Each structure stands twice: as C-alpha cells, then as structure tokens.
Amino acid sequence: MIVVSAASGALGRLVVERLLSRVPAKDLAVAVRSPDSVAALAARGVEIRRGDYDDPATLTSAFARADRLLLISSPELDPARRIGHHRAALDAAREAGVGAVVYTSFLDADTKPDGLTEAHHVTEQALRDSGLNHTVLRHPFYSEAFLNPGLRTAVAEGELWDGTDGRGINTASRADLAEAAARVLTEDGHLGRSYDFTGTLWTYPELAEVLTQLYGEPVRIRQRAEPAAGIQGWLELQIRSGALERRTEDLGRVLGRAPTALRQAVRELTSTDGS
Structure with a gap:
C-alpha cells in the first residue's frame, strides 16, 4: 500500500495521478485534511483517509498499512509549526509501522540550517534519527x-x-517532480538516497x-x-x-x-x- 499525505494540494494531486498510471487504485490511499475535497478519487477506487497535520491523532490511522508513505511537506510557512507538523507525522509513521518514508524537502536543506530551509533541515535530521527507511527528494522552486x-x-x-x-x-515543474516522486515510490533502488532535484x-x-x-x-x-x-x-x-x-542530474536520472x-x-x- 502506498499512502500520499497532503494529497489534496497541487503537488499531491499530480503525484496521485502519476501513481494511478503505475499501480492499481486499490493499492493507493490518500491522507487529507478534508476527505470531501478528494471525493472523486474514491469513485476511482482510491482509499480516502483523514490525516490532518494540525490534528496529530489522525495521522497514525491515516498511515496504517503503508509500505511506502509520501510525506509531502506541510504548507505551513512558520518554521516552528512546520517542524511540529513533520515531527508528528514521523512519530505517527513509526507507530503505524510504515515501511519507508519518501519526504519532499527543499534544495540545500542538508547544508543550510536556517531561513527558507530551516524546517526541512530539522526534518531531515529527525528522519535520519527516526530509524525509518527513507528517501529524501529535495525540490527547487x-x-x-x-x-x-x-x-x-x-x-x-x-x-x-x-x-x-x-x-x-x-x-x-510540479509535473516533473510529481512523476519523479511516483517513480521513487514504485521502483526499487531509491531507499537510503537523497536526491537534489533541479x-x-x-x-x-x-x-x-x-x-x-x-x-x-x-x-x-x-x-x-x-x-x-x-x-x-x-x-x-x-x-x-x-x-x-x-545544477544536478538527479531529476533527469530519476525520470529517465x-x-x-x-x-x-x-x-x-x-x-x-x-x-
């Protein structure tokens, strides 16, 4: 089972569409704040779960039975709140027994601990410390x-x-980044890697x-x-x-x-x- 968090956002919706071309709908679930916002996916056979970063109690059940979880970063701009969202999600992923987490980070978050990348830098460290199998996808603008x-x-x-x-x-483009995420979620050889996408x-x-x-x-x-x-x-x-x-070649390599x-x-x- 693949679970996509924040799947009602612009990137999440694109990832789900790419995944539906690669896996059966029955093997896909989405975790969203408002299930009604993705009702059309239910009609296509996708499992809809409530998973709200602002309500951590919803996240463990939202991530249940996930072999792979795409943790799309919180849209919250305040670093402290965003870090809190991500820590809660990682705690829930551990509790739910998630097989592997794919996290959408930001370019240079591994080397720049402040400013725009602060929350991503902290989250990457928390992911490494979590013991969860994972892959990091660092996005550009x-x-x-x-x-x-x-x-x-x-x-x-x-x-x-x-x-x-x-x-x-x-x-x-979001479309390229969504396709890359779908490939990482459905292909072998990506676990334990960090990609710098440009x-x-x-x-x-x-x-x-x-x-x-x-x-x-x-x-x-x-x-x-x-x-x-x-x-x-x-x-x-x-x-x-x-x-x-x-410039890196990572995005092209993942996309093929x-x-x-x-x-x-x-x-x-x-x-x-x-x-």
Whole structure:
C-alpha cells in the first residue's frame, strides 16, 4: 500500500495521478485534511483517509498499512509549526509501522540550517534519527512561480520586466517532480538516497525569446531599476546572487529523461485553457 499525505494540494494531486498510471487504485490511499475535497478519487477506487497535520491523532490511522508513505511537506510557512507538523507525522509513521518514508524537502536543506530551509533541515535530521527507511527528494522552486498565465501580460505589452541581471534559474515543474516522486515510490533502488532535484537552467532573456517564438509577437526585456515588491523582489535577489544556478542530474536520472525544457514548460504553463 502506498499512502500520499497532503494529497489534496497541487503537488499531491499530480503525484496521485502519476501513481494511478503505475499501480492499481486499490493499492493507493490518500491522507487529507478534508476527505470531501478528494471525493472523486474514491469513485476511482482510491482509499480516502483523514490525516490532518494540525490534528496529530489522525495521522497514525491515516498511515496504517503503508509500505511506502509520501510525506509531502506541510504548507505551513512558520518554521516552528512546520517542524511540529513533520515531527508528528514521523512519530505517527513509526507507530503505524510504515515501511519507508519518501519526504519532499527543499534544495540545500542538508547544508543550510536556517531561513527558507530551516524546517526541512530539522526534518531531515529527525528522519535520519527516526530509524525509518527513507528517501529524501529535495525540490527547487516550482517553475509555476515564474512561468504561468500571467506572462500573457508581457506578450500583450511586448515587454518582460527583469530584475535578475540575466542570471540562471533552476526551477522544475510540479509535473516533473510529481512523476519523479511516483517513480521513487514504485521502483526499487531509491531507499537510503537523497536526491537534489533541479530542472533545466534558464534565464529571463531566454524566456523573452521563447515568448516571442510561441506567441508570434516580439517580447523585449526591460530591466527593472528598483526591486519588485514582496516575494517577487526577494526571489529576484536570490537569483541575482546566483543562488538558483545550481545544477544536478538527479531529476533527469530519476525520470529517465531530460526535465521539461523551457519552451515546453512555457507552452504548457502559460495556457489558460489547458491546451
């Protein structure tokens, strides 16, 4: 039995779909806060269980009979609360006798114990100390944070604002990361390993070229003189520092193919109708 936690989220739903193409529905269960949110999966034969990170008492039964558990990290942004969620999940996994845990961590969590990676760093250590068989999947930023239907505004205006100084960005699509997770959950040879996933490195000038080619309208780079507001400005600062230029081959090796290229990702992720 494979159990997927937080299966009602964007990544979780994609993982479940990939798993359904690899294993019978009867061998799959999902643990979610609100079972009604995934009622359609029950109709397909997937077992629905209530498993709420904020209600640790629900987790042991949610993880019962799991040969492999995909522990998708808590969406909680506060590190202390997120760590609490993860510790409770690992305690429940031990109590439930889970065969192996696959945990979705974040890139560089093994070496950076603070900031964005703090909760993941602590969780990886707790996982090592738990005695549970496990695999760690360290994710980069999702491509969807940058490549989405909002880019149609740049096409319409003919300008793509750029605050990255042309530095490289190593995002990966949720679809690729979901496929990788499904493979790790269903294939042999992954236990005891930690994977550092990155996608195909790309830049904003390359993105402008791809938008021009795909939509048939010239899109030019316009350098931003002042930092963008909010999270976008923070992301641009990280990119300008070179923090997102790390590249590994791990994702391609697990997928058995190259990660989705920029042109394909833009075509898929900027579509507003799914076409």
